[in-house]
Amino acid sequence: MSNNNFQQQHRLFRQTVRDFVKTELLPNVDVWENQGYVPKSVFKKMGGLGFLGLEFDNKFGGAQTDFWMTLVFAEELAKCKSGGVGFSIIVHTDMSSPWLQKYGTDHQKSTYMPEIVNGKQVCALAITEPDAGSDMARIATTATKKNGYWIINGTKTFITNGVYGDLFFLAAKTNDSEKYHQNLSQFIIPSSTQGITVTKKLDKTGMRSSDTAELVFDNVKISESNLLGVENEGFYQLASGLQRERLLASVMSISAAEDALSDTIEYLSNRKTFGKFLKSHQVIRHKVSELATEIESAKALNYMAAELYSKGLDCIKEVSMAKLHTMQIVRKVAYETVQMHGGYGYIRELSVERFARDYRLWAIAGGTNEMMKEIISKNILGKIESD
Numbered sequence: 001m002s003n004n005n006f007q008q009q010h011r012l013f014r015q016t017v018r019d020f021v022k023t024e025l026l027p028n029v030d031v032w033e034n035q036g037y038v039p040k041s042v043f044k045k046m047g048g049l050g051f052l053g054l055e056f057d058n059k060f061g062g063a064q065t066d067f068w069m070t071l072v073f074a075e076e077l078a079k080c081k082s083g084g085v086g087f088s089i090i091v092h093t094d095m096s097s098p099w100l101q102k103y104g105t106d107h108q109k110s111t112y113m114p115e116i117v118n119g120k121q122v123c124a125l126a127i128t129e130p131d132a133g134s135d136m137a138r139i140a141t142t143a144t145k146k147n148g149y150w151i152i153n154g155t156k157t158f159i160t161n162g163v164y165g166d167l168f169f170l171a172a173k174t175n176d177s178e179k180y181h182q183n184l185s186q187f188i189i190p191s192s193t194q195g196i197t198v199t200k201k202l203d204k205t206g207m208r209s210s211d212t213a214e215l216v217f218d219n220v221k222i223s224e225s226n227l228l229g230v231e232n233e234g235f236y237q238l239a240s241g242l243q244r245e246r247l248l249a250s251v252m253s254i255s256a257a258e259d260a261l262s263d264t265i266e267y268l269s270n271r272k273t274f275g276k277f278l279k280s281h282q283v284i285r286h287k288v289s290e291l292a293t294e295i296e297s298a299k300a301l302n303y304m305a306a307e308l309y310s311k312g313l314d315c316i317k318e319v320s321m322a323k324l325h326t327m328q329i330v331r332k333v334a335y336e337t338v339q340m341h342g343g344y345g346y347i348r349e350l351s352v353e354r355f356a357r358d359y360r361l362w363a364i365a366g367g368t369n370e371m372m373k374e375i376i377s378k379n380i381l382g383k384i385e386s387d
């Protein structure tokens with residue numbers, strides 16, 4: 001699908017990322033799937049090529065380009081046939097560090113941004129807790145001010161890049177107000193700070209090349225200058241950044257779905273049953289037509305939401321719709337592409353088998369499908385009276 005927002009510089013950049021994925025990622029993803037993390041050297045290589053600070057200020061090492069460049073990056077990254085590799089990288093570039101770009105002071109940016117952009121420091125977003133995921137306003141981790149420092153106590157779980165990452169973008173409660181939306185703040189914390197422990201490396205169904213941690217913060221003492229943005233405004237700061245996360249999750253998922261369908265078409269063109277190629281059976285042909293159509297519909301919705309987002313317009317409803325619709329299509333593509341491979345589709349490490357495991361995640365992470373429906377219904381029907 002073409003889109004008027006892609007100009008010559010986007011096309012050139014697409015080719016550069018595509019070449020990188022082909023030569024540097026694809027030959028190695030199986031190793032990273034087995035070891036359970038993406039090596040730091042990959043981030044450094046990508047940093048060297050200018051991939052890691054696409055929209056960040058020039059002044060701090062970024063490329064100061066536009067959101068469409070990021071979208072191109074996400075689409076091409078998703079073609080590496082390992083959801084976990086793309087996940088780990090996009091968490092670093094677009095699901096954690098953008099809060100520094102948006103809310104950081106010049107001092108914070110000059111301290112952290114150059115090493116984020118060159119890939120020496122890998123970032124993670126630490127919001128979710130054992131007892132609070134969808135309902136992020138009710139997290140229990142506290143940050144208490146004491147003698148000019150913040151003291152952090154609590155447990156975070158499901159944290160991508162949490163085992164090997166270097167910088168945590170953490171959400172914590174900074175007051176006891178009953179108004180849950182007004183008691184969170186954001187902090188930027190080096191993972192080497194005393195009192196932070198990786199208590200579990202989580203063993204996941206998919207996204208196996210991204211590391212996922214349970215983390216305990218035990219009297220972690222950080223300077224007042226580690227507060228990111230405004231005290232007690234953390235919920236709103238987080239909410240504003242979630243549209244980027246959701247949109248890019250959708251963009252990557254549909255790009256990977258396209259790839260899964262393309263691999264399947266290749267298989268259908270080579271495998272024969274009952275004397276003819278699978279692609280010549282009408283039932284299969286119709287299935288492929290349906291999937292291709294649905295992928296295009298999700299892509300169109302993603303681009304529409306991206307258009308609003310890139311212009312800084314209100315897009316909460318559209319991004320939620322794009323994520324919901326994309327994940328519903330991804331579920332169908334995952335089921336049907338495995339099905340069309342027959343028994344081979346059930347064998348590790350066939351690309352569609354991994355796709356089905358990896359991209360199952362995005363109906364859960366970054367806001368579940370049910371939460372997307374909640375947001376959409378609030379936008380269309382208003383709040384429920386008792387809320």
Ligand SMILES: Cc1cc2nc3c(=O)[nH]c(=O)nc-3n(C[C@H](O)[C@H](O)[C@H](O)COP(=O)(O)OP(=O)(O)OC[C@H]3O[C@@H](n4cnc5c(N)ncnc54)[C@H](O)[C@@H]3O)c2cc1C
Nearest residue numbers: 125126127128132133134158159160364365366367368370
């Ligand atoms: C592999 C992986 C990586 C992740 N990476 C990160 C990360 O880097 N950083 C981070 O902070 N978090 C991360 N997460 C956490 C993720 O964002 C949460 O799992 C997600 O937000 C859902 O929260 P929960 O798991 O607590 O489920 P819950 O909120 O407990 O929900 C359980 C189920 O109930 C449904 N539900 C909940 N409330 C309602 C309601 N009001 N109406 C209808 N249905 C409802 C949900 O949709 C879901 O189906 C990751 C998760 C995974 C699995």
